[in-house]
Amino acid sequence: MTDRKFANTLARGLSVLRAFRVSDDGITRTELVVRTGLAPATITRLTHTLKELGYLSQHGSLLRLGPAAFALASVANASGSFLDIADGAMQDLADRTRTMVLLAVPDGPSMTLVRTWRPQGVASIWLEPGNRVPIAHSSTGQAYLAGLSAARFAAKNPDAIWQQMRQAGRAQLATQGFSVIQGPTRYTNSVNAVAHPYLAGDLGEPVVFTCGATPDMLSDTRAVQEVGPALRDVVRALERQTGAPRSYDANN
Numbered sequence: 001m002t003d004r005k006f007a008n009t010l011a012r013g014l015s016v017l018r019a020f021r022v023s024d025d026g027i028t029r030t031e032l033v034v035r036t037g038l039a040p041a042t043i044t045r046l047t048h049t050l051k052e053l054g055y056l057s058q059h060g061s062l063l064r065l066g067p068a069a070f071a072l073a074s075v076a077n078a079s080g081s082f083l084d085i086a087d088g089a090m091q092d093l094a095d096r097t098r099t100m101v102l103l104a105v106p107d108g109p110s111m112t113l114v115r116t117w118r119p120q121g122v123a124s125i126w127l128e129p130g131n132r133v134p135i136a137h138s139s140t141g142q143a144y145l146a147g148l149s150a151a152r153f154a155a156k157n158p159d160a161i162w163q164q165m166r167q168a169g170r171a172q173l174a175t176q177g178f179s180v181i182q183g184p185t186r187y188t189n190s191v192n193a194v195a196h197p198y199l200a201g202d203l204g205e206p207v208v209f210t211c212g213a214t215p216d217m218l219s220d221t222r223a224v225q226e227v228g229p230a231l232r233d234v235v236r237a238l239e240r241q242t243g244a245p246r247s248y249d250a251n252n
Contacts, residue, residue, distance in 0.1 A: 026062025147197025
């Protein structure tokens with residue numbers, strides 16, 4: 001990072017907190033080294049500081065998120081007021097389309113899942129809050145890039161892949177109302193997905209709602225003809241209910 005205003009130590013500390021997953025029942029420093037890519041000595045210093053501040057707690061060799069982290073999460077959750085309105089509609093969408101509906105937020109080169117809605121009575125892909133999908137070559141990532149303003153996008157120093165994805169995503173939003181990546185450029189063959197950005201004014205950047213399932217449950221044809229339009233209609237209804245601006249501006 002060449003930005004002189006960028007606080008590398010803060011970024012590393014936050015990467016430690018982001019490394020925890022919902023399925024964890026405590027993790028070791030060794031696992032944090034693996035997940036963050038930071039040196040063991042750096043992890044030792046950062047975890048000590050985060051424990052002193054209450055963001056981590058330790059039981060034996062296992063580290064868990066501490067009370068300060070939960071307090072911060074509760075404030076963030078309360079600030080995301082659109083989630084209360086979206087909850088019922090997204091669960092209904094999951095049930096109607098027999099897909100898992102996800103809410104993802106940007107996290108460096110990835111999109112991190114923060115909420116999931118599983119279809120009732122249907123086996124679905126196993127993803128949970130805390131899991132990540134890459135921005136590059138994913139429908140979720142393409143929707144996010146398409147939803148960014150020109151200034152926000154430029155500030156991320158995008159490479160050629162991101163530029164191509166943004167162009168394709170914005171064209172798809174304008175013509176069909178949702179984003180989808182299909183074929184050999186898709187980052188995985190085990191999941192098909194369609195996505196739509198949502199620009200909550202108080203968040204500053206778009207978040208993304210995605211419908212996903214295994215290819216046998218969600219064919220490419222069904223994704224484009226049925227599930228994508230259903231997702232589009234639900235997100236647009238949410239925008240109207242919450243007074244949120246359109247997820248992208250074709251002139252921006």
